Amino acid sequence: MDFPLFHLDWLNDRFLIAMIAIIHVFINHGLAVGFIPYITLLEQKGVMRGGPDQVTDLAWDKMVQRMMMVGFVITTTMGAMTGVGIWFSAALISPNSIGSLIRVFYWGWFTEWIVFVLEVIFIMIYFLTWKNSNKSLRAKQRHIRFGWFLSAFSWLTMAIIVAILGFMMDPGNWIEEHSFINGLTNPIYLPQLLFRTPTAMVIGGAFGFLLIMLFTKKESPIRPTAMKTTAIWTLLWLPMSILAAIHYYNVIPEAMTANMSTAVGTMEFELYYDILKYIILVATSSLALLAIWVLWKPKKVNLIMVIIPFVLSLGFLGIFERVREFIRKPYVIGDYMYSNLIREEDYPLLQRDGILKHATYTRITEITDENKLEAGRDVFMIACSRCHTSQGINSIIYVFEKMYGIGKPLDINGMKAYIPNMHNGRPYMPPYPGNEEELDALAHYIYYLQQSGTALEGSQSAGSQLNPTHSVEHFIEQKSKQQ
Numbered sequence: 001m002d003f004p005l006f007h008l009d010w011l012n013d014r015f016l017i018a019m020i021a022i023i024h025v026f027i028n029h030g031l032a033v034g035f036i037p038y039i040t041l042l043e044q045k046g047v048m049r050g051g052p053d054q055v056t057d058l059a060w061d062k063m064v065q066r067m068m069m070v071g072f073v074i075t076t077t078m079g080a081m082t083g084v085g086i087w088f089s090a091a092l093i094s095p096n097s098i099g100s101l102i103r104v105f106y107w108g109w110f111t112e113w114i115v116f117v118l119e120v121i122f123i124m125i126y127f128l129t130w131k132n133s134n135k136s137l138r139a140k141q142r143h144i145r146f147g148w149f150l151s152a153f154s155w156l157t158m159a160i161i162v163a164i165l166g167f168m169m170d171p172g173n174w175i176e177e178h179s180f181i182n183g184l185t186n187p188i189y190l191p192q193l194l195f196r197t198p199t200a201m202v203i204g205g206a207f208g209f210l211l212i213m214l215f216t217k218k219e220s221p222i223r224p225t226a227m228k229t230t231a232i233w234t235l236l237w238l239p240m241s242i243l244a245a246i247h248y249y250n251v252i253p254e255a256m257t258a259n260m261s262t263a264v265g266t267m268e269f270e271l272y273y274d275i276l277k278y279i280i281l282v283a284t285s286s287l288a289l290l291a292i293w294v295l296w297k298p299k300k301v302n303l304i305m306v307i308i309p310f311v312l313s314l315g316f317l318g319i320f321e322r323v324r325e326f327i328r329k330p331y332v333i334g335d336y337m338y339s340n341l342i343r344e345e346d347y348p349l350l351q352r353d354g355i356l357k358h359a360t361y362t363r364i365t366e367i368t369d370e371n372k373l374e375a376g377r378d379v380f381m382i383a384c385s386r387c388h389t390s391q392g393i394n395s396i397i398y399v400f401e402k403m404y405g406i407g408k409p410l411d412i413n414g415m416k417a418y419i420p421n422m423h424n425g426r427p428y429m430p431p432y433p434g435n436e437e438e439l440d441a442l443a444h445y446i447y448y449l450q451q452s453g454t455a456l457e458g459s460q461s462a463g464s465q466l467n468p469t470h471s472v473e474h475f476i477e478q479k480s481k482q483q
Contacts, residue, residue, distance in 0.1 A: 002360045003096070003360070003361070004361045004459035004464035005385060006458045007381065007457070009390055009391060009456045011389075012393035013386055014093070014325075014386065014387060015394075016093065017089045018322065020086055020089055021086055022322070024086055025317060026317065027074055027079040027082065028157075028200075029199065029200035029204075030203040030204055030314070031207060032071075032158075033196075034200035034202065034203050035204035036147065036150055036204075037201070037204070038201070038233055039147065040151055041233070042060075042064045044144050045060070046060040046061045047137070047144070049225075055135070056134060056140055057222075059222055060222050060225075060226070061134065063212070063215050063216055063226065067211040068130070069127065070211055071207075072127040097168075097333055100333060100337060101164060105164050105180065105183060107180060108163060112157055112160040115156050119154055122149065126147055155197065162196060163186070163193075165324070166187075166189035166192050166193075167189070167333070167334075168332065168334065170186055170187050170188045170252075170335075171333065171334050171336060174186065188248075188252070191248040192248055194244045194247065194248070195241065195247070195248040198237045198238075198241040199241045199245075199317065201241075202234055202238050202241050202287065203314070206309060206310045206313045208230040208233070209227065209290065212226045212227055212230065213301070218299075224298035227301060228298055230294070231290075232295070242284060252327065279319055282312055283312040289309075290309045338430035338431075339387055339430055340383050340433065341386060342430070350434060350435075354434055354435040354437065354438050355383060355438055356375060359467055360466065360470050361459070361467065362378045363378075363468070365469055373445055373448055375445075376438075376443070376446070377445050379445070380442055380446070381456065383432065383433055383442070384396060385458075389455075389456065390455055391454075392455075396449070397410075397449055400446065400450075403418070409451070410446060410447050412443045412444060413443075415447075416439055419443070420432045420439065
């Protein structure tokens with residue numbers, strides 16, 4: 001309510017963040033947290049394979065360096081861009097929640113940014129000094145130690161961010177204490193970190209299988225050994241990932257697990273909640289079977305056998321992120337701020353006075369017949385547009401047409417009766433925050449959207465107007481009247 005709201009009506013605002021975040025998680029978990037220690041292990045194994053007069057097995061080392069080049073290029077380009085993209089898109093779409101999180105985790109994020117900058121410097125040094133490290137055994141050992149050091153920093157960036165992600169799901173006793181330490185030690189933090197750590201290692205192994213197949217020839221003598229090493233790596237981490245996933249699920253608040261069925265794919269797929277279980281089962285089983293097959297007959301592995309588990313493992317990670325984002329609804333920060341960016345504690349005031357009176361960016365202070373549609377638009381923008389569009393993905397028109405009949409005119413009185421009670425039937429939706437006048441304006445505006453086919457424009461297109469009662473001139477005038 002304190003910011004002009006960016007809105008993409010054809011795409012859906014939250015979907016924009018989701019696309020960027022999921023790509024970033026693929027890269028962060030797969031090619032940073034999990035892949036770097038795996039590569040360091042392979043580099044170390046190359047030294048062990050080297051002859052008495054060799055620093056390392058040069059053919060093996062060349063393969064590992066080429067694999068690292070893929071990780072280096074992707075993490076320093078797409079990884080860095082999507083990391084910044086999350087900040088940029090979240091600040092546009094969810095400024096209130098980002099502002100609240102920065103206030104709580106200022107020192108955590110400050111530390112994470114320092115660690116991240118150091119991680120970028122370290123990965124550049126690690127990759128760019130690779131060839132020079134082969135000049136002597138001492139230099140190679142120093143390079144390997146640096147790889148383990150980089151691995152620790154890669155994990156540390158994730159460990160800090162996971163604390164914030166856990167806080168958004170369940171702030172714990174921060175609601176009473178409001179301290180950084182209480183926010184950091186939220187109930188979801190350690191279970192989520194225990195799940196993400198081995199899962200990242202498994203995804204790193206899945207990347208390893210694929211890159212080994214791409215960078216070695218079928219008849220190469222090093223391919224079987226490299227594949228077997230990767231299989232052992234995967235089989236060591238996979239059981240820990242599964243057990244941690246079960247523990248993580250068991251600590252999720254009951255109100256969130258109730259949203260799980262809808263989280264898989266919105267209301268249309270609510271009956272297909274089992275798809276999540278199946279994808280987890282198939283993804284983990286396929287990786288396990290691939291690893292076992294590699295240990296048994298490494299020369300019989302082909303590219304298709306590697307690609308399928310790799311894609312399924314990314315699908316598992318992507319669905320996990322989708323579910324994690326959804327199940328915390330109706331909150332964006334659990335028990336503190338709803339997904340419409342309105343704090344729970346502000347609801348009584350807004351339901352009494354109305355949203356528009358306290359909104360910073362609206363021209364409407366009193367609703368009349370002449371400005372009812374404009375008022376309804378502003379109410380929709382503030383209360384609904386963070387999750388709904390007018391005509392695009394998750395369209396509010398489509399939601400109501402499913403209730404009243406596709407293609408039929410919407411019932412204004414029916415919407416007015418339904419909206420104040422919608423959160424009872426759909427617990428993942430926040431309660432309606434406005435008053436009766438604004439409810440009437442909102443229902444008329446939704447009806448207008450259906451009849452006109454008009455799309456809702458965000459402030460980046462339509463501009464924004466300051467609430468007259470929030471202007472400097474108004475405060476000066478009020479002050480002078482008091483004197």
